[in-house]
Amino acid sequence: MNTNVSPEVGxxxxxxxxxxxxxxxxxILGGGLTPHRLYLLEGAPGAGKxxxxxxxxxxGAARGESVLYVTLSETKAELEGVAISHGWDMRGVEVREMLPAQDALEPDEQHTMFHPSEVELSETTLRILADVDVIKPTRVVFDSLSELRLLAGSSLRYRRQILALKQFFTGRMCTVLLLDDLTASDQDLQVQSIAHAVIRLEQLNPDYGASRRRLVVSKYRGKEFRGGFHDYKIERGGLRVFPRLVAAEHVSPLTQTRIPSDLPALDQLLGGGLEKGTSTLFVGAPGTGKSSVAVQFAIAAARRGECAALFIFDESINTLRTRCEGMGMDLATHIDSGRIRVRQIDPAELSPGEFVHEIRDAVEKHHATVVVIDSLNGYLNAMPDERFLIAQLHELLTYLGQYGVATMLIGAQHGLIGMQMQTPVDASYLADAVVLLRYYEIDGEVRQAISVLKKRGGAHERTIRAFTLTSDGVRVGEPLRNFRGILTGIPVPIDGVRSTP
Structure with a gap:
């Protein structure tokens, strides 16, 4: 059964x-594992099994349960080394090594460990079962199936062995987790058909950057779970999974209100400001002031006592603080107070799932009402496949809208001036509002203009206004009415009137 459900259903x-x-x-598992069943966790070496x-x-040990780790491949010292690397101890975890004896390497000692009878268990299996009867665990890990597969010799005997283990553990009220490192030449569907649920760990190695890891639950009998791929990472303290975002699970009533920028001319251009629960795309050539306008809204929110979150891909936090300081914008004060949270994103190290998780934390834990993603170009580098970028971005914007967050996206266009400006990813149809910032040439100077091309939240000005970045901050001027062709980059005076815009 594979459906998208909320894990909070009690x-x-x-x-x-x-x-x-x-x-x-x-x-992802809809709350956890059904007790007294056999589960399969598979993945290539290094995936985190x-x-x-x-x-x-x-x-289980923390809950007072008796637990057992049966290893046919790693030694107890190696397992303890893994635990130490995560800052753990193995207290409460019984470890049983079922490694071949040292004399098994002698030619005279090499023999088949399974009897011809199909119902008789091997010597190795009998040792495992004897330990289970003594320890009486409620949770058992069996690592790994590769060794058991080799011992069995044939696929028929291997399947019978797994079925016998399943019956044995179920009768003793054990929950068993079988590990498979996928070293078999062909995909092994034997255990997948027997297991109650199958979790697969995958590790992807891009041409540049850190390895990307993701997992998928391909089967869970009689249980609702969250399908699809979910990013995860291995860090000190263990494995951490970032469930795929499903915006439909976060629908809540919303009263639409406008948030001002504290710049009267900009708010007038925007028809009174931006609406909560909407997304705005600031698009333009590099250096036109897109990020500065978004930061202005974040600072205005902080002044009102709200929280804002900035996720920046293209510049460092220090550069952002220095730039804002040079324009007289008190960003640093609000960062220090915690009203504005800035997270510098490295697209080569952060997976898309982890990035979405960071945004969710800002909204759900820190109650951010303004979220800035600067920029979509950096976001695109984090997820090279544009098709999935748009799908994930749509889900993210829907989620933020349902939480009443004013989301601001920065999109840098290729080119500096003229009509041949291009955007690496077109997100204009996803955004509720689109604000365009452009360069234009006049009297031997390159200047800037700002206009609103689209706004679903209400009426807005159709004018093109002068726009400047000064030592006193962002300045939005009067409409440029004496020229035509501003957006082409080379305006022409109307009726021969020549006035400086």
């Missing part, structure tokens, strides 16, 4: 679910 079934101990994963397994057992 019912009797969910109260009995086992928590994984992995932030975000229970959200052992980390998830230890987190799963430590969660």
């Amino acid at each position: 019912n009797v079934e969910q109260l009995a679910l086992l928590r994984m101990g992995v932030p975000g994963l229970d959200n 052992t980390t998830v397994a230890i987190q799963f057992l430590r969660e």
Whole structure:
């Protein structure tokens, strides 16, 4: 069963679910794992299977459960090394090594460990079952199936072995997590068909930047879960999952109100300001003042006692503070007070899912009413496939709108002047308002103009106004009425009238 559901739905079934101990994963699993079932966690080496397994057992140990880690590939010292790297200890976690004995390397000692009988368990399996009867665990991790597959010899015997293990553990009220490193030459569907649920970890290696990791729940019998791919990362403290955003789960009533910029001329141009719950795209050539206008709205929100969040891709926080200081904008004061939160994003290191998670934190935990994404060009670099960028951006803007957030997107166009300006990704149809900033030439000088091309929230001025960045901040001037062709970059006086715009 694969549907998108909210994890907050409370019912009797969910109260009995086992928590994984992995932030975000229970959200995807609809609350956790159904007890007394067999589960498969698969992924290539390095994807984080052992980390998830230890987190799963430590969660059980923290709840007073008896837990067991059965390893056929790694030693106890290696597992403890993984735990130490995350700042954990293994107290409460029983570890049983089922590694081949040292004398097994001797030619005389090499023999088939399985008897011909299809119903008789191997020596290795019998040792595992004996430990289970003594420890009586409620959670068991079996690492890994590759060794068991080799011991079984044939696919038929391997499947029977897994079925026997499933029956044995279920009868003893155990929840079992089987790890598979996918080292088999062909995809193994044997265990997938037997397991109650299948979680797959994937690791992607782009041409540049850090590895991207994502997981998908491909199967969960009788349980609703969040389908699709979800980004995750491995950091000190364990694996952390960023569930895919579903805006439909966050619908809430909203009273639409306008937020001013504290610049009368700009608010007049915008028909009174920007509406909460809408998105605005500031588009123009580099240096036209797009980011400065967005920061002006953030500062105005901070002055009203609200919180604003800036996510910047293209410049450092220090550069932003210095630039605003040079224009007399008191950004630093509001950053220090916590009213404005600035997060510098490195698209080579941050996955799209983690970026969305950062925005959700700003909105849900810090109650940001203004969110600035500067810029879409950097966002595009974080997700090179434009098709999925637009789909994710649409979901994100819908979510922010339903929370009553005024979202501002910065889009830098290619080119500096003229009509051949291009935007690397067209998000104008997604935004509720589009504000255009352009350069134009007059009297041997390059100047700037601002205009509103679109605004769904209400009426706005159709004029093109003069726009400047000064040591006193952003300045929006009077409409440029004595010229035509401002947007072409080379305006022409109307009826021979020559006045400086």
